[in-house]
Amino acid sequence: MNVEELVRDTLREQAAEQPSAGPGFADRVLAVRRRRRTRRLAAVAAATAAVVAVAVSVPLLDSGKSDVRPAGVVQQNGITGHPDQSPPRLLIAAGQTALAAYYTWRTVPQTDDRGIGVRTYWLLDPGTGTYVKDSRWSFVAVAPGLRTAAVLEQNLPVRRIGLLDLATRKVERWIPVEHRVGALAFSYDGTRLLATTYDENPDVRAKAQNDKGGWDWGPAFATSSRTGFYDLGVASGKGSWTGVVPDRNDIARGDFSFSRTGDQVYARVIGDRDGTQQFYDLDGAKIAAPADEKYLRADVDARLSPNGRLAALGLTKEVAPGKSYSSIRDPRTGKEITKVRGGDLLAWVDDRRLIAWERASGLDELYRARLVLVTIGSDKIVPLSGVQKDMYDELKAWHPVFARR
Template sequence: MNVEELVREALREQAADQRPTGPGFADRVLSARRRRRTRTFATVAATVAAVVAVAVGVPLLDSGKDDVRPAGVVQQGGIHAHPDQSPPRDLIAAGDAVLAAYYTADTVVKSDTRAVFERTYSLLDPDTGRYEKDTRWSYVAVAPGLKTAAVLERELPARRIGLLDLVTGEVERWIPVAHAVGGLAFSYDGGRLVATTYDENPDLRHKETASAVENGKTVERQMWASSMGSSRTGFSVIDLASAQASWTPVKAGRDISARQDFAFGRTGDTVYSQVIGGRDGLQQFYDLTGGKIDAPADERYLRSDVAARLSPNGRLAALGLTKEVAGSPGRSYSSIRDPRTGKEITKVRGGHLLAWVDDKRLIAWERVTSLEEEYRPQLVLVTIGSDKVVPLSGSREESLERQEWEPLFARR
């Protein structure tokens, strides 16, 4: 069987799949709350019943009927590219994948011995299709549906989580937490959050002396470095419809990184965290009681440092960079594998796979410079079975002093 046949076989029967709760579940619950405020007292009982129906029974049967998201962003499935913009000012999207936000980050000195790696987010306004800077938040996660974001205020770890309406820019609801939070991630269906809890800010930096060779001489420089080890204490799983939360203690892994955030597995009944050391991208799975478990069968060969992970139908796994080909510019290729066996099906253009557009296309970082030049990537659309790339953004400069704009993708 050749590569084309393998790809075709891996993609077959997509239409027969039964997927999890449709994207936008969190948005529909919050939208129902907004509408309820504007209706008269005579309709309150009927509205409450409708909300219960949405939260409990509707998502699996009709995930779009009650959707009030702006049609301009949600319903257009084509390609929105701005290869002249870096960082982007206007909507970047392809198929179901939308650049929902991006952030830059700088080391902000607080004292002679203390600094914080602070992010500054720009969020997509679904009404205008433009990215607007919002300096209020230290951490942002965007829900499927592109209408709601979970946010943490500037001081980490935070004692409450905000649910931000991306259309109005206002916090719709605050969820207090018993254990302070430093990181957030939505479940695949958007109905729950996993909040990683910490004793101290996971983005703290301390001064460190490093040696370097300049013009044949060894010189020492002071630099801000991440803390050795982590203050992570566990994770909370929060149901957005009820705001009920359950906290599970989990000790931090043996890791050189202070930030060790959790994320949900595909089905939402497991979480995983990245483990640095030994093999890059290793992931440790846990059940929701905090017990260590083997990775689910279809996530066993994934890497926690490759954001795209499983294809929408769950039959293809996005893996890391496999090779770079010399040229002007250099070409990068990443591996696409069978998620259950780990066997490579094919390779696809792109050095860092960020998000699945559909079951055959992805968004990736791709190098725009030759291997002899300084690395500089741009967002591109790549397709399995094709060497063609479609530029989506301008190229990003790289810097040792700060984090240049980092994209956050969400599904429509």
């Protein structure tokens, strides 16, 4: 089966499927706790349905060799981009996916050779379509629907989880926990929340000598203080804690995420540099990866396509400055189906398009990149953000957080 046949079959399947709970289900559950918002939620649901309809009906782009480089805002086929903004000030979105937030990172020294990594978030205001700084939170996960975020206060790990209304910027509910939490992730349908627990701050940093003979902050090598995870219902705030013992001494952070079905959890193997993932059942026992996630990598954020038939893998080659390719594979066999533009695949937009980082510098220069929209079967890209001047400078770089809308 070639790429065009695969895409056609995928779209036919989508058209034949009955509607499911879909993006934003968790927020609709939470909506019963909100007052005087019925009209606003109805409008959001209608707008989301319209966007999905547009995304499904857009024809496959023709293959080509040239980039699409608009000078200002991009607004076409459900795409909203701002190629002149880095970091972005206005909404970036395509199809069913939006940039829900982004954060910057800095190391706050604690001693001469030890520090703590601190995130500062800019969260999407769904009413104005702008990103607003909110320095209250050390960790943020955004639920499908872009209405609710799960947040942790500063000074990780913490003993409560907040559910934040993105429109009002108010915490609607606090979920107290006995085991301190250092990371959060929603299930694919948004109805459950996975909270990774730690005994100590997982963002401890240490000074390490760089290639130029100077010193930079990097991950501290120590015994991981990760203790396990909570599996919580978003609507009820109730759930259970499961203990997981780390395998060995290495870098501190090893956050858990749900599998696509939510029946398992996984984390990058602590200390592994190749993106190897380890799966666990909900009782904390190590298990083999599910059949459709066996060949994925923990360091490639996009993972499975919405219909589950394609797997996003890592960078395969850079053929020229500003032109790189990543592998798209059959998730059950690991066999490569095709390659797609982009050096770092971040999120699926639909079953044939993704958002990626793409290099915007020469191969021998500082690594500069921008967010772009890439399409299976096409060599064209659509820039969505301006260029990050130095992806590895912690004082300059910004890090995207995507969610389905």
